Amino acid sequence: MNAASTHWSPIRWIRHFTSQGFDDLPLLGDREAGRLLPVQALHSFGDTMFAVSLVGSLFFNVSLDAARPRILLYLAVTMAPFLVLAPLIGPLIDRVRGGHRMVLLAALGGRALLALVLATQLKGLVLYPLAFAILVLAKVFTVSRNSLVPVLVTDRSHLVVVNSRLARVSAVAGGFAALVAVAILEASSPGWILRAGAVAYGGGALLALRLPPPHPHENVSPIVEQLELSGPGVRSATLGMSSLRAAVGFLVFHIGFVMKGAGEPAWFFGLLAISIGLGAFAGTFFAPRLRQLVGEQLMLTIALAVPAVMALVTALRFHRVTAVSLVFVLGISASVARRAFDYVVQTEAPHARRGQAYAGLETRLELAWVAGALLAVVSNAPGWLGALVLTIGLGGLAMERVVRQRGAARIESAAARATLPLRLLETAEALAARGDRQQAVFVAVAAADAVTLAGAPVKPQLADLRELGRVAATYHDEHTAEEALRLAHQLVAEAYPAPD
């Protein structure tokens, strides 16, 4: 090992750190889409500041039973902007020149302004509308960013890598912000944490203005895009991903309410936030390895099954440690599922590049989060019961996926077996036409054998064919080879008669 390779350098460390599992791409994954990374980092920084500032908010002073109707109301209202905005975000990204910058600028700039207002209102009732407005803009940002990545990447095969790196950068920025927020809290008040968050949002908004224009998409009909995005693979992945988003929304509010009811101190809520962030970060490292081992759809199934098991453990013994573990595991699972979802979209919807196509998908995921949160607030379930609901929901879906995937695998395997003799016969005929009779005979015998492998009864002529094949190969007899090919054709044709 030479001296240069042992010398530590921050750039080399960051490169190594962010490229784990994706060694074939430069530091930022994709030069154009890489410009989203600082925007994402500042957004994540602001998000953490916002979350930590809530420790000093009215949330911890008023009784949840009294606040519940208000929280429920604003959560329900949170859904409204999505219903209106979702159909607008996509066209704005696709058709309006610089529209993608406008969307991010509005989301980040809006959050900066709201955070500044909230900084003076943390103990007022206006906390609820302001906090939920910030939440709505966070979702708008997520939808827009995720819709932007496919239109910004120079090569569509970079989609997964860029999304992974965005997640990693997000987690690192969030962790750093948590330290800064705690330092500000020690020295000053929660209001100043929000002001620092507003500065980060503002910085993100300015950087969003420097994003490159989207790549002109191929001349593909929107119907083709929609067909690809509504194919069985993408549909199934969307359902799995939506369920996990709903589970995250549910767990955030469920654990938050239960732990406040149990009189848990504010630092414990911070620990929960750190756990989900760490989980999301760890998930980006597991995902590429898991994909190599099991493939995308099974990855999603595992991402549903593992938190279901952890939720069962939590339901059986609900306390601090199990609650934090559940949040951490769900963070990993949601992150792994997101990577799997990206892989599926990348491979099964290769022509879907327009923001409009993605905005719909992403909106569905964010609405699932809100629906999960609503369920937690409405149900007001005890800790163990909420965990049990997660076990049943996620576990049921994982089992359904296993059954469906096994059924699909059986059908696929039967189809593959059924067509194999025909494909082999075609190959044999092609070889014979090329003059390679000896090899053609061997492939023809294999075609007849494949018929029995596919489940057809073994015919006595098969033994004759094998003998003909042996003679033709041993004596290079053209006539016998001709005879063997004819017999193989007959055997395969009997098993798979041509349609009328």
Added chain:
Amino acid sequence: MWNYPGRMLRRASLGRAVVAILLCGVGLAGCGDDDRSSDGRAADAYIVVVEWVLADPEYAPDPALDEMSPVFVESLGPGEIDLDVQVEIVRHFEPVVDIRFIDTRAEALNESEVGAPVRDGGLLLGLGPVPAEGPIDIRGEVYQTSDRVVGYRFRVAKRGQMMVLIEPPQRVEPEGLVGEL
């Protein structure tokens, strides 16, 4: 050929817009002012009670402590203390006293310790309802440990613009904070 999906999209957008308008309507309705005068009267009355408790040398926070001890407040029922009232009380005492309204007694008490003392050296205060009109007679209970619970009856009235105690609080037998929440 493109008209059909276009029509579908327009129809879907219209449906979405209707749902969104309904949700916003519900939201705006929820932001409305409920009953400000009644909330203000209740909040002012409760503030007088809490101020009296905090001024009493028996319950006054220890000035030697670096951190402000919290005052947990539980409704003695029936029902919750209105959210607007809670917010007004919290804002009145902030940043001098950390008032926390609770749903479960576990939020306020360290039940694993002998005598189930209040968390962080604080107080648990039980507050009875404030009638919407007429004389204000409030039951208040102060909990320090399971065997140190004192009940009071506070008589409060408005004098000019101020809500004041019109007579020294009378000690009564505690009822609300001695049982299960």
